[in-house]
Amino acid sequence: MSQPTDQPSNTGRREFLAGATGVAAATVVAPGVFLQSVANAAPRDTAVSSDVRYGMLIDTSKCADGCNDCVTACDKENGLDMLVKPEGADDELWDMQRPRWIRTVKLRNNLTGHVSTLPMMCQHCEHPPCVDVCPTGASFRRADGIVMVDRHTCIGCRYCMMACPYNARSFIHEAVQFKLTATPRGKGCVESCNLCVQRRDNGGTTTACQDACKQGAIVFGDLKDPNSAVSQAMSKYPTVQIRADLKLNTGVRYTDV
């Protein structure tokens, strides 16, 4: 097993200029004819690099039992709330199979009886089992640590769903009628939390779940940047990786579990 790659290192780290505005530009092809350029907020123009590793720290002591705010926000951000139950479908089955990128989970310590409530999503492993088992390379880990599915190459075999120890992946069972431009989806592919990849690529600094949490239980950021809020918090509090015994080196960490 290789060295964990999430140790703070600042070498060659690009300062990301959030908030810079794209300027509409045009190139002349013939007198009076300009090729069009599309303006955008602060989109990336270089490939993501492993100078960054995105991750999250979740303080479960702040997670109120029954609170669902992060799940609701995630559903909205990623168009999951637009999916409709197929006509005549069984309620229970729909509830079990409907795509969710975050689930709220209760963990009970069998020795002490202590119960913690926490949001469970893709843990963005450094050694992701979903990527290992994928026969087409659709399941991949982006250079900046985001584990995701390229749905253009996903064949819907669902090996990854079986391989994931966190039950973090969903399958789209039915044709999708309503979708957002930002989050395309269709029948027959697997998907999961991608750390709000559109926000990452467009200069955003937060995730939807983090923004929605009134308790401030979720801190998102670059695990390799010692000055990021998430690294700072991790240096102050004892944190755990769930199922650390599997040695996947997850990018999502928890306190007070």
Place this chain on the structure above:
Amino acid sequence: MKGKFGLSLLMALCLGLCGGLGVVYAGEGVEGSAKADRLDACVAPTAFMRRNHFELIEHQRHITVHEGIRKTDNSLAGCIDCHVRRDAQGSPVPVNAPGEFCAACHEYAGASLDCFTCHATKPTGN
């Protein structure tokens, strides 16, 4: 106005020569209601677009999904945003609806794509 007419004439001629495609965009969308209708050029020269647009988009899809590159003129979302037409009430008409920009030509050319089983066919605001 005159320039635009000349250009359309040239385009029609070019269409005939380049691919034998004589496409009329006769969907529900109102003539002239797409952003593209008020512009003179696409993101690359028209003749190139006609023949190679799918290569542009497919290249784009790889670098966007795998490398996170979003500063681009060739995003699928961008094609749709500029080429989508509006109906008489001003609502966008899906680009893959019969007779609309992407569909009219694909129907004619016998090209079928699965992109729109997943991708939104009109701008959704985000």
